[in-house]
Amino acid sequence: xxxxxxxxxxxxxxxxxxxxxxxxxxxxxxxxxxxxxxxxxxxxxxxxxxxxxxxxxxxxxxxxxxxxxxxxxxxxxxxxxxxxxxxxxxxxxxxxxxxxxxxxxxxxxxxxxxxxxxxxxxxxxxxxxxxxxxxxxxxxxxxxxxxxxxx
Amino acid sequence: xxxxxxxxxxxxxxxxxxxxxxxxxxxxxxxxxxxxxxxxxxxxxxxxxxxxxxxxxxxxxxxxxxxxxxxxxxxxxxxxxxxxxxxxxxxxxxxxxxxxxxxxxxxxxxxxxxxxxxxxxxxxxxxxxxxxxxxxxxxxxxxxxxxxxxx
DNA sequence: GCGTGATGGTGGCATATGCCACTAAATGAA
DNA sequence: TTCATTTAGTGGCATATGCCACCATCACGC
Numbered sequence: 001x002x003x004x005x006x007x008x009x010x011x012x013x014x015x016x017x018x019x020x021x022x023x024x025x026x027x028x029x030x031x032x033x034x035x036x037x038x039x040x041x042x043x044x045x046x047x048x049x050x051x052x053x054x055x056x057x058x059x060x061x062x063x064x065x066x067x068x069x070x071x072x073x074x075x076x077x078x079x080x081x082x083x084x085x086x087x088x089x090x091x092x093x094x095x096x097x098x099x100x101x102x103x104x105x106x107x108x109x110x111x112x113x114x115x116x117x118x119x120x121x122x123x124x125x126x127x128x129x130x131x132x133x134x135x136x137x138x139x140x141x142x143x144x145x146x147x148x149x150x151x
Numbered sequence: 152x153x154x155x156x157x158x159x160x161x162x163x164x165x166x167x168x169x170x171x172x173x174x175x176x177x178x179x180x181x182x183x184x185x186x187x188x189x190x191x192x193x194x195x196x197x198x199x200x201x202x203x204x205x206x207x208x209x210x211x212x213x214x215x216x217x218x219x220x221x222x223x224x225x226x227x228x229x230x231x232x233x234x235x236x237x238x239x240x241x242x243x244x245x246x247x248x249x250x251x252x253x254x255x256x257x258x259x260x261x262x263x264x265x266x267x268x269x270x271x272x273x274x275x276x277x278x279x280x281x282x283x284x285x286x287x288x289x290x291x292x293x294x295x296x297x298x299x300x301x302x
Numbered sequence: 303g304c305g306t307g308a309t310g311g312t313g314g315c316a317t318a319t320g321c322c323a324c325t326a327a328a329t330g331a332a
Numbered sequence: 333t334t335c336a337t338t339t340a341g342t343g344g345c346a347t348a349t350g351c352c353a354c355c356a357t358c359a360c361g362c
Contacts, residue, residue, distance in 0.1 A: 010289055012265070013272055013281055014172075014179040015194045020288040021165075021172045022349075023215045027296045028165040029350080038350095040318065043166040057340060064174045069319040071342065076317070093327045093340045114163070121164050124294050129287070130164055136284050137171040138161055143275050145178045173319075180320080189320095191348065208310060220349040222312065227347070244310045244357045 024121070031117035035110040039117075041077060042110040045099060048083060049107055053096045055088065064141055082106050175272070182268035186261040190268075192228060193261040195221075196250060199234060200258055204247045206239065215292055233257050 010016055028039035035042070047059055054062075060070040074097070077083040082103030088094035099107060122130045161167055179190035186193070198210055205213075211221040225248070228234040233254030239245035250258065273281045 010285060012194060012269065013276075013285060014175050014190050014268075016285045016288040016292075017168070017172045017175055018191065018194075018348095019215050020291040021168045023292045023294070024165050024168055026215075026350080038317070039165050040169065043163060043169075055340080064170050064177075065318095066320050067341065068321080068343085072320095073318060091328070091340090095341065117165075118163065120296060124296055125164075125291065129290075133287050133291070134161060134164060134167045136280070136287065137167040139280075140171040140276065140284070141167075141174045143174070145271060145275055169318095177320080189347070206310080216348095217350050218311065219313085219351080223350095224348060242310085242358070246311065 027121070028114070028117045031120070032110060032113045035106065035113050037106065037110045039114070040073070042107070042114055044073060044077065045082060045103060045107045045110065048097050049099055049104070051097075053098045055094045055096050056085075057094070059097065077103070178272070179265070179268045182271070183261060183264045186257065186264050188257065188261045190265075191224070193258070193265055195224060195228065196233060196254060196258045196261065199248050200250055200255070202248075204249045206245045206247050207236075208245075210248065228254070 025039060032039050032042055037045070044059075044063075047062060048054060051058065051062075056070055056074075057067060059065075060067045063070070065073075074083060074085075078085065081100055083097060084100050085095050085097050088096050125133075176190060183190050183193055188196070195210075195214075198213060199205060202209065202213075207221055207225075208218055210216075211218045214221070216224075225234060225236075229236065232251055234248060235251050236246050236248050239247050276284075
């Protein structure tokens with residue numbers, strides 16, 4: 001294939017996804033900046049909030065995130081006093097996570113900004129299109145790429 | 152809004168996008184692992200390859216990536232001898248980037264793996280759906296979220 | 303030719319994510 | 333009970349990304 005006829009990176013599903021994620025991330029982060037939280041942090045606080053003192057593994061699974069990555073991401077939030085952890089009394093391997101009162105206040109503040117970003121996105125992209133997009137993304141998240149066992 | 156009725160994070164366009172990006176990134180990275188490149192690196196090498204000794208700023212713009220982020224990402228590729236940079240003779244502020252012969256060989260190797268990942272994704276997700284997804288993602292990447300000037 | 307401001311990159315710092323090796327704790331089989 | 337196995341997290345290391353302050357260059361008006 002000659003260089004002149006090579007397709008753009010738009011052809012790669014993964015590259016297109018990352019590119020869009022950078023774009024959208026920059027926008028959401030911008031809008032959320034006044035809260036001092038990144039959009040990822042707001043999402044994480046929210047995920048913790050809607051869970052019932054979720055275990056780290058459960059959060060990681062929901063977010064399709066590596067467990068250790070979650071641990072790292074949690075650190076600044078713990079350092080800043082938004083989140084605290086405690087061992088599950090029934091199984092001391094399990095570490096559960098919850099918001100502190102300060103974290104709850106911060107989440108409220110961040111959610112107001114999130115709504116602005118979300119609204120603006122839907123205004124610009126179209127509500128229907130946004131909904132279909134989220135559905136498509138959720139489908140991807142649910143896919144199973146494992147090759148069937150060679151049995 | 153009571154905690155019980157709070158919507159899942161599926162409602163946030165940005166969160167859904169990142170979640171899907173993690174999922175797909177893990178899959179592509181997995182398949183590309185034998186080459187020693189991450190999918191992001193393969194994408195970057197490819198972008199450099201299809202450009203005509205592109206300037207850093209031009210690459211960053213294509214990928215909707217921060218210029219400094221691009222600089223960071225490029226470092227391991229330069230260190231490993233896949234990429235080299237040189238100042239534009241006509242404007243010494245501009246730094247251009249190109250693949251080394253070694254980088255070209257590595258890109259070839261990585262592209263073969265990429266095709267496997269891409270093919271498998273399209274088999275699992277459906278070719279039409281993948282195409283529509285990429286189109287939607289490109290649209291997002293092209294959106295303009297700026298508020299119109301208050302003039 | 304001399305500022306002066308715009309342009310293109312770098313470096314430092316911080317978060318986002320992932321993999322791997324390792325530890326602690328629970329589970330289950332012998 | 334005892335020991336091998338599995339499960340849940342941690343810490344270290346590496347890449348991915350972004351923001352900001354700063355430096356070098358260029359373009360322009362005078």
